[in-house]
Amino acid sequence: MTNQPIGPERSEVMNFIGRDVEAIAQEYLKPIETNWQASELLPLTSDSTFVADLKSIQEEALNHSYDLMVVLVADTITEEALPTYESWLSNLVGVDQQNNNGWMKWMRSWAAEENRHGDVLNRYLYLCGRVNMREFEASTQYLIADGFNNMAGNDPYRNFVYTSFQELATNISHRRVATLAKKDGNNLLSKLCGLVAADEARHARAYQNFVTRIFELDPNEMMLAFEDMMRKKIVMPAQCMRELGGKLNTFSNFSDAATRLGVYTSMDYIDILREVIGNWQIENINGLKENGEKARDYLLALPDRLTRIAERAATPKVEHKFGWILA
Numbered sequence: 359m360t361n362q363p364i365g366p367e368r369s370e371v372m373n374f375i376g377r378d379v380e381a382i383a384q385e386y387l388k389p390i391e392t393n394w395q396a397s398e399l400l401p402l403t404s405d406s407t408f409v410a411d412l413k414s415i416q417e418e419a420l421n422h423s424y425d426l427m428v429v430l431v432a433d434t435i436t437e438e439a440l441p442t443y444e445s446w447l448s449n450l451v452g453v454d455q456q457n458n459n460g461w462m463k464w465m466r467s468w469a470a471e472e473n474r475h476g477d478v479l480n481r482y483l484y485l486c487g488r489v490n491m492r493e494f495e496a497s498t499q500y501l502i503a504d505g506f507n508n509m510a511g512n513d514p515y516r517n518f519v520y521t522s523f524q525e526l527a528t529n530i531s532h533r534r535v536a537t538l539a540k541k542d543g544n545n546l547l548s549k550l551c552g553l554v555a556a557d558e559a560r561h562a563r564a565y566q567n568f569v570t571r572i573f574e575l576d577p578n579e580m581m582l583a584f585e586d587m588m589r590k591k592i593v594m595p596a597q598c599m600r601e602l603g604g605k606l607n608t609f610s611n612f613s614d615a616a617t618r619l620g621v622y623t624s625m626d627y628i629d630i631l632r633e634v635i636g637n638w639q640i641e642n643i644n645g646l647k648e649n650g651e652k653a654r655d656y657l658l659a660l661p662d663r664l665t666r667i668a669e670r671a672a673t674p675k676v677e678h679k680f681g682w683i684l685a
C-alpha cells in the first residue's frame with residue numbers, strides 16, 4: 359500500500375470495538391435457522407411441478423432485454439467472487455483468523471450470508487435458459503483466480519469505507535434489477551433480487567456503523583482514511599472481469615449496459631457518497647488536526663464536483679456481444 363503507515367492505534371481501536379462486534383452482528387445479520395435459502399425460492403428437481411415451473415421460468419426470462427441479462431450475469435459473477443473479498447477482509451489489522459476473534463466471526467458470518475447471493479442468482483441463471491453457463495462460469499473462475507486490489511491495503515478504516523460503499527452499490531443495483539424484472543412481468547426474479555438487495559442494505563448499515571464508531575474513537579485518522587479512499591475512487595470488485603477468448607473491456611461493456619438501463623450510474627456513486635457523508639455526520643466531526651480539517655473540506659465539496667463531471671458524461675450506445683448470453 360502506498361498510503362501513510364498504519365500506527366498501533368488502529369489495532370487498539372479495532373480491539374476496543376471488537377469486544378462489541380458479536381452483539382453488532384446480531385443486530386445486522388439474520389439467524390441461519392430462519393434465513394432464506396435458494397432452495398425455497400427456486401424449484402427443485404424433486405418437486406412434482408418441476409417441469410411446469412421450469413417452463414414458466416424460461417418463458418418469463420424471454421421478456422428481458424439483452425442489457426438486463428448482461429447486468430444479471432455480471433452481478434452474479436461479482437457475487438460469486440466472494441472468496442476474494444473474504445480472504446481480503448480476513449487480512450485486516452485487528453481481524454485475527456487464528457484466534458477467531460470477534461471481527462473474524464463477523465467476517466465469517468457476513469460471508470456466510472453473502473454466499474447465498476451467488477447461490478440463488480447462479481441457480482436462476484442455470485434455470486432461465488438464456489445463459490451460456492460455461493462462459494459465465496469461466497468468467498467467475500477468472501475473477502476469483504485474478505483477485506483484485508481495492509486500494510485499501512490491510513487498513514480496517516479504509517476497508518470499511520470500501521465495504522460501506524460496495525454494500526450500498528450492490529443494494530442499488532440488485533434493487534433496480536428487481537424493479538425492471540417486475541416491469542417485464544417476472545415476479546420470481548424480482549423477488550430474488552429484492553431479497554438479495556435487502557441483505558445488502560443490512561450489511562451496508564453494519565459497515566457504516568463500524569465507521570461511525572471509529573470516528574468516535576479516532577476521528578482524524580478516520581477522516582484521512584475516508585479522504586484517501588475517495589481520492590483513489592472506489593474501484594468496483596468486478597473491475598478485472600474477463601470473458602473467455604480474451605475479449606477486451608468486459609467490465610466497461612457491462613458498466614455501459616448498467617448505465618443504459620439506469621441500474622447503476624455515476625450519479626449513483628455520487629448519491630452513495632452524499633449518503634455516507636450524511637450518515638457519518640462529516641460536517642459535525644470535531645477534534646480534527648489540520649490535515650483532518652482539510653480532508654473534511656475536500657470530502658464535503660466532492661459530491662458537487664463529481665456531479666459537474668457526471669453531468670457531462672453521455673449515455674453509452676454501443677451494445678457489446680457477450681459470450682454469456684445465448685439470445
Ligand SMILES: [Fe+2]
Pocket residue numbers: 437472475528558
Ligand atoms: Fe451480495
Ligand SMILES: [Fe+2]
Pocket residue numbers: 472524525528558561
Ligand atoms: Fe454485499
